[in-house]
Amino acid sequence: MNPPCGRCNKPVYPTEKINCLDKYWHKGCFSCEVCKMALSMQTYKGFEKKPYCTMHYPKSSFTIVTDTPENLRLKQQTMLNSQALYKEEFEKNKGKGFSVVVDTPEMQRLKKTQAQISDVKYHEEFERSRIRSDAPPPENRQEEVQPFKPGQVHPSAVAPPGGGQKSYQAMYSYTAAEADEVSLQEGDLLLDVEQIDEGWMFGCNKRTGQRGLLPANYVRPV
Numbered sequence: 001m002n003p004p005c006g007r008c009n010k011p012v013y014p015t016e017k018i019n020c021l022d023k024y025w026h027k028g029c030f031s032c033e034v035c036k037m038a039l040s041m042q043t044y045k046g047f048e049k050k051p052y053c054t055m056h057y058p059k060s061s062f063t064i065v066t067d068t069p070e071n072l073r074l075k076q077q078t079m080l081n082s083q084a085l086y087k088e089e090f091e092k093n094k095g096k097g098f099s100v101v102v103d104t105p106e107m108q109r110l111k112k113t114q115a116q117i118s119d120v121k122y123h124e125e126f127e128r129s130r131i132r133s134d135a136p137p138p139e140n141r142q143e144e145v146q147p148f149k150p151g152q153v154h155p156s157a158v159a160p161p162g163g164g165q166k167s168y169q170a171m172y173s174y175t176a177a178e179a180d181e182v183s184l185q186e187g188d189l190l191l192d193v194e195q196i197d198e199g200w201m202f203g204c205n206k207r208t209g210q211r212g213l214l215p216a217n218y219v220r221p222v
Helices: 069-093 105-129
Strands: 017-020 023-026 045-047 050-052 166-170 189-195 200-205 211-215 219-221
Touching (some): 189 219
Antiparallel strands (some): 166 189, 166 219, 200 211
16 A cells, blocks of 8 residues: 655655655655755755754744743643742651741842841941940940140149048949049049039049049949
8 A cells, every 4th residue: 555645645656755754755745844945865954853944944942931831731741849848848847846948049039138237247246246245234324525626724623622522432434534533443532523514423432542634423422
């Protein structure tokens, strides 16, 4: 029985038969799918089991992959595989006190953000801890008094007003910023102390014998 022609479907006899592209052709039917130019075994180019001339041979090009039914099936299969893997890992780690978290790009971004926030908090706490232990606590601080300009002398440093002298004790260490101030160490006993204004006092440090201005929020009466 003679096979049908791949072009005209009519029987192909042995004397005119061409066997190519898994089909049989009449010599006259073996032509380009586009321009119908007659082809031979040396001049044809096959594409999807159809003959083409060199000019009209389909050019392969990369195109955007569309959501064909096959692609959608592959996506769904991939998702199912991922879920199965996640479930398997979850079952393996069940009862170990922690959950498996997939390290996705989003999780990596969240980890990085949390690390940055933790780093900022660490530096804030570190800066707070650098506050001198001899500084008065916030609730005991009074309004700061601006230091006198060079050459100025507080009138009370020359002649403290008489009357009302008391003994005080230094609660915190203090380093004098001006020549008319008295340096303190925690626990120093201060004699003949006079209140000058809301922020300063005048007195004598018994330990050093130095007389001058004292920060009022660094001392307490005894």
